Amino acid sequence: MIDSNAPGFWPQLFDTLLKATGETLYQVGVTMLITLILGLALGTLLVVTDRGGILERPFGSIVAGRIINAVTQTVVNLGRSIPFIILMIALIPFTRLLLGSAFGVTAAIVPLTVAAIPFYARIVEISLREVNEGLVEAGHSLGATRWQLVLKVIIPEAVPGLIRGFTTTVVSIVNYSAIVGAIGGGGLGDVAIRYGHQRYSVIHIVAVIIVLVAIVQIVQVVGARLANRMSHR
Amino acid sequence: MITLSSVTKTFGDAANPVRALDDVSLSVASGEIFGVIGQSGAGKSTLIRTVNLLERPDSGTVTVADRELTALSDRELLQARREIGMVFQQFNLLDSRTVRGNVELALEIVGVERRQRTARTNEILELVGLEHKAQQYPAQLSGGQKQRVGIARALASRPRVLLSDEATSALDPETTDSILQLLRSLNKELGLTILLITHEMDVVKSVCDSAALMSGGRILEHGRLVDLLSQPGSQLARGLFPLGELPEGTSTVIDVTFVGLSSERPVVAQLARTHHLDVGLLGAAMETIGGAQSGRTRLELPGTIEQHTAAIDDLRAQGLVVEIVRSGR
Ligand SMILES: Nc1ncnc2c1ncn2[C@@H]1O[C@H](COP(=O)(O)OP(=O)(O)O)[C@@H](O)[C@H]1O
Ligand SMILES: [Mg+2]
Numbered sequence: 001m002i003d004s005n006a007p008g009f010w011p012q013l014f015d016t017l018l019k020a021t022g023e024t025l026y027q028v029g030v031t032m033l034i035t036l037i038l039g040l041a042l043g044t045l046l047v048v049t050d051r052g053g054i055l056e057r058p059f060g061s062i063v064a065g066r067i068i069n070a071v072t073q074t075v076v077n078l079g080r081s082i083p084f085i086i087l088m089i090a091l092i093p094f095t096r097l098l099l100g101s102a103f104g105v106t107a108a109i110v111p112l113t114v115a116a117i118p119f120y121a122r123i124v125e126i127s128l129r130e131v132n133e134g135l136v137e138a139g140h141s142l143g144a145t146r147w148q149l150v151l152k153v154i155i156p157e158a159v160p161g162l163i164r165g166f167t168t169t170v171v172s173i174v175n176y177s178a179i180v181g182a183i184g185g186g187g188l189g190d191v192a193i194r195y196g197h198q199r200y201s202v203i204h205i206v207a208v209i210i211v212l213v214a215i216v217q218i219v220q221v222v223g224a225r226l227a228n229r230m231s232h233r
Numbered sequence: 234m235i236t237l238s239s240v241t242k243t244f245g246d247a248a249n250p251v252r253a254l255d256d257v258s259l260s261v262a263s264g265e266i267f268g269v270i271g272q273s274g275a276g277k278s279t280l281i282r283t284v285n286l287l288e289r290p291d292s293g294t295v296t297v298a299d300r301e302l303t304a305l306s307d308r309e310l311l312q313a314r315r316e317i318g319m320v321f322q323q324f325n326l327l328d329s330r331t332v333r334g335n336v337e338l339a340l341e342i343v344g345v346e347r348r349q350r351t352a353r354t355n356e357i358l359e360l361v362g363l364e365h366k367a368q369q370y371p372a373q374l375s376g377g378q379k380q381r382v383g384i385a386r387a388l389a390s391r392p393r394v395l396l397s398d399e400a401t402s403a404l405d406p407e408t409t410d411s412i413l414q415l416l417r418s419l420n421k422e423l424g425l426t427i428l429l430i431t432h433e434m435d436v437v438k439s440v441c442d443s444a445a446l447m448s449g450g451r452i453l454e455h456g457r458l459v460d461l462l463s464q465p466g467s468q469l470a471r472g473l474f475p476l477g478e479l480p481e482g483t484s485t486v487i488d489v490t491f492v493g494l495s496s497e498r499p500v501v502a503q504l505a506r507t508h509h510l511d512v513g514l515l516g517a518a519m520e521t522i523g524g525a526q527s528g529r530t531r532l533e534l535p536g537t538i539e540q541h542t543a544a545i546d547d548l549r550a551q552g553l554v555v556e557i558v559r560s561g562r
Binding site (some may be wrong): 135139141148214 | 287313317318323325326327329330342370386388390423
């Protein structure tokens with residue numbers, strides 16, 4: 001039991017929280033940066049290689065298109081269907097291979113990213129599918145290449161949806177980053193477990209909750225504002 | 234300028250084939266406005282989409298500006314499409330871009346560098362009367378303004394051909410008129426060849442030089458409007474001059490069509506004078522069609538068969554087109 005009346009309790013709490021918040025933001029930030037790129041790429045691949053998509057026949061072969069699409073679908077489904085806590089454990093050997101260590105603040109980025117990419121890829125897929133088919137047709141009529149269609153028509157038109165989906169993904173990853181704390185991933189989850197659970201400090205638990213809620217709120221408000229600003233409908 | 238030759242397109246599977254285009258051949262001359270009219274499902278959109286190969290025909294050839302598109306490689310086809318503009322019923326503008334941005338998209342795709350893009354965009358926006366809306370987003374525009382942006386985008390890279398798929402069908406009658414006038418003036422000023430699709434005879438009547446009637450994936454008749462008018466039995470001509478239902482009875486009824494100068498002639502008075510027939514006027518319509526004053530009157534002829542024959546022969550001898558709608562006893 002920690003005595004909250006002990007001298008230095010509050011400054012110590014503050015320092016602990018500050019450090020843990022920094023770790024969480026770092027993990028989530030790096031994860032989301034990688035996810036933005038790879039999730040966008042994977043989600044786009046899902047849409048363009050689908051039947052009737054603009055890359056239905058990569059290299060002129062419909063078989064290649066079907067295979068790429070099926071593999072991508074499987075990867076995304078697999079990533080989506082494994083519970084995070086199991087994914088995290090299953091990835092320990094892989095993380096060790098990649099970074100030399102399976103535990104720690106940075107090492108936790110690996111399972112977080114592996115969970116976030118399929119999550120975001122699916123949202124990207126949905127957002128891109130909502131782009132009006134007529135716009136793609138207009139692009140074709142202007143003689144756009146496939147790259148131009150993706151980069152100048154489909155993705156720009158989906159931006160508000162992509163931002164909202166990104167916000168949702170960030171919130172999930174903040175959530176997962178707390179779980180990572182349980183296996184030595186640091187961050188706010190680590191504080192909750194070490195002080196709150198093992199040493200029964202309610203104040204620590206409450207403080208962690210407040211910080212997490214604040215992060216999620218800020219992410220959601222900023223995301224919604226940005227999405228609205230980018231939407232000109 | 235545009236030639237379709239024996240073009241066929243079937244949708245669906247072997248069990249339930251839909252013949253959207255059934256051996257369609259069509260020729261659009263350079264500098265004319267050609268209208269394809271038909272009811273919903275006739276295959277009009279499929280037809281126009283084969284012209285820039287948005288829809289690849291199962292068989293037949295498509296030639297635009299002396300280039301056979303059906304024989305081109307994918308890369309060459311992109312190039313060819315850049316020389317064919319297209320406008321759509323639902324405008325298909327990017328919500329994410331301003332009016333200026335939408336027009337510039339066409340130029341970015343072609344690879345025009347920034348400064349020239351700006352200059353060309355200013356020029357084309359002025360041409361369609363939207364220079365003051367350049368910074369607005371499509372959502373802030375009326376339907377007619379959106380279609381002007383669509384036209385500006387389609388023409389930005391200076392194509393010689395414009396395809397229009399029901400471009401005015403989502404617009405109210407006044408806006409429709411203003412868009413049609415714009416198309417007409419672009420046709421005149423730029424020498425633009427326009428192929429347009431519509432289900433409204435008024436559109437054909439007000440801007441087209443030539444037209445085709447489409448039904449069930451086939452072209453039933455086509456030609457210059459002035460020629461169609463003097464073609465007995467032409468459904469298009471009947472559509473251009475709707476004279477209503479036939480009256481009850483067994484009297485002889487004829488339609489007399491005048492094209493050009495002959496519309497000035499007092500036919501009814503002349504029939505009365507020369508043939509002593511007390512002609513009944515059942516209906517009449519006057520239009521400027523394909524640039525020429527044209528008219529059609531529906532007359533009821535009293536008297537004997539012999540009198541009718543003589544009167545009809547006389548009218549035909551004067552170069553009028555006479556169609557016997559009902560042969561009386
Ligand atoms: N992509 C498609 N898949 C299946 N059937 C189609 C497709 N496009 C058009 N059709 C069918 O082809 C016929 C002609 O359609 P369309 O060219 O759109 O006619 P219109 O424009 O004259 O209304 C219709 O029966 C329509 O259902
Ligand atoms: Mg149609």
